[in-house]
Amino acid sequence: MEILSLYNSLNTYLFIAALLFSMGIYGLVTRRTLIGMLIASELILAAASINFMAFNRFTAPDPAVGQIFTLFIMAIAAAEAAIGLSIVVAIYRNYKTIDAEDLVELKG
Amino acid sequence: MSLPLPNADQLVGAVFLVLLATTIAGGFIACNAERLVRAVAGLIICFVGVAGLYYFLNSPFIAMMQILIYVGAVAVTISFAIMFAAPEQSKKHGPPNLLAGPLALISAALVFGGFILLVLKTDWQIHPKENSGSVEIIGQRLLTDYSMVFELISIVLLIAIIGALVIARRGRSS
Numbered sequence: 001m002e003i004l005s006l007y008n009s010l011n012t013y014l015f016i017a018a019l020l021f022s023m024g025i026y027g028l029v030t031r032r033t034l035i036g037m038l039i040a041s042e043l044i045l046a047a048a049s050i051n052f053m054a055f056n057r058f059t060a061p062d063p064a065v066g067q068i069f070t071l072f073i074m075a076i077a078a079a080e081a082a083i084g085l086s087i088v089v090a091i092y093r094n095y096k097t098i099d100a101e102d103l104v105e106l107k108g
Numbered sequence: 109m110s111l112p113l114p115n116a117d118q119l120v121g122a123v124f125l126v127l128l129a130t131t132i133a134g135g136f137i138a139c140n141a142e143r144l145v146r147a148v149a150g151l152i153i154c155f156v157g158v159a160g161l162y163y164f165l166n167s168p169f170i171a172m173m174q175i176l177i178y179v180g181a182v183a184v185t186i187s188f189a190i191m192f193a194a195p196e197q198s199k200k201h202g203p204p205n206l207l208a209g210p211l212a213l214i215s216a217a218l219v220f221g222g223f224i225l226l227v228l229k230t231d232w233q234i235h236p237k238e239n240s241g242s243v244e245i246i247g248q249r250l251l252t253d254y255s256m257v258f259e260l261i262s263i264v265l266l267i268a269i270i271g272a273l274v275i276a277r278r279g280r281s282s
Contacts, residue, residue, distance in 0.1 A: 003121070003125070004117070004118045004120075004121025004122060004125070005117070005121055006121065006124060006125070006128075007120065007121060007124035007164050010232055011227055011228070012128075013161065013165070014223070014227040015224065015227065016128065016131060016132070016161065017223075018219075018220050018223035018224055018227070019132060019135070019220065020131070020135050020154070021219065021220075021223065022216040022217065022219045022220035022223075023135045023136065023138070023139045023216070024135075024139065025212075025215060025216045025219050026139055026212050026213065026215075026216035027138065027139030027140075029211075029212040029215065029216075030139075030212045031139075033144065035144055035186065035189055035190055035193070036144060036147060038186065039138055039139075039144075039147050039148065039151050039186065040138070040139055042138075042151060042178075042182065043135055043138060043139065043151070043154065046154065046155065046158050046178075049158070050158060050161060053161075053162055053165045053167060053170065054165060056165070056167075056241075057165040057166050057167075058232070058234060059232050059233060059234055059235060060235065061235040061236065061237065061238050062237075062238050062239065062241075063166065063167075063237055063238075063239065063240070063241030064239065064241050064245045064246050064249045065249075065254075067167050067169065067170050067241060067246055068246060068249060068250060068254050068257060070162075070167075070170050071170065071173060071261070072257055072260075072261060074173060074174070074177045074178070075177075075261040075264060075265055076264065077177075077178075077182065078177055078181055078182055078265070078268075079264050079265055079267075079268030080268075081182045081185055081186065082185060082268050082269065082272040083268055083271055083272050083275070085185055085186065085188070085189040085272075086271075086272035086273070086275040086276035087275055088189055088193055089189060089192050089193055089276045090275050090276055090278060091193075092192065092193035098193050
């Protein structure tokens with residue numbers, strides 16, 4: 001049963017990370033609202049974390065470093081979500097919309 | 109005749125496949141759902157699957173942190189923002205612009221294919237492990253070799269909290 005031993009190969013995790021990353025890119029391009037874009041960017045960050053953890057498990061000599069880096073990415077993602085959402089709330093208060101196509105005040 | 113019972117390795121592989129499907133399905137919902145609330149629910153499903161993948165990668169501590177931080181904090185924050193700032197569904201149902209249709213799919217597929225080629229064409233070097241990477245070792249490293257990272261995380265989170273409060277509060281009293 002080849003498919004049942006997938007969990008023990010590096011390529012599986014890298015494929016999953018690539019899939020999540022491209023889903024994030026797709027969502028980032030197609031979403032019209034700012035919150036939707038933020039959700040897509042969370043997918044991209046999760047993909048990066050999976051890559052770090054996979055290399056940490058399979059190739060790195062010191063398995064503590066990748067876990068520390070992933071913790072750092074999580075903290076950055078939490079800070080990014082908090083600041084991005086407060087910006088969204090501020091934009092909504094001023095413009096009554098969170099549609100990215102309506103925010104064209106600086107357009108020449 | 110009864111079916112032969114699966115051994116432990118096969119059970120582990122089956123659990124991994126379930127987690128894989130959870131992650132992919134969650135990500136698919138998160139980037140395709142029409143309503144933002146459903147997208148957040150998909151994001152939560154995806155993060156639970158990712159936490160399971162971390163467990164398979166020999167780091168239960170990071171898996172726990174993934175559940176705590178992402179599912180517990182980030183997803184709840186996004187849900188709050190949706191309740192605050194997205195009262196109506198997207199009013200515009202006009203023709204999707206060129207970027208939103210095939211071009212987005214093509215660009216995402218190009219990125220995916222590039223990563224797959226990169227993964228398949230590289231010969232990854234496997235190194236022997238120096239330690240077990242347990243929670244104890246992570247704690248020791250965080251307070252000795254990587255104490256800069258530790259302090260930096262706290263400073264960044266503090267600044268983010270204060271900055272978020274300042275930005276969201278401005279213009280409220282008017």
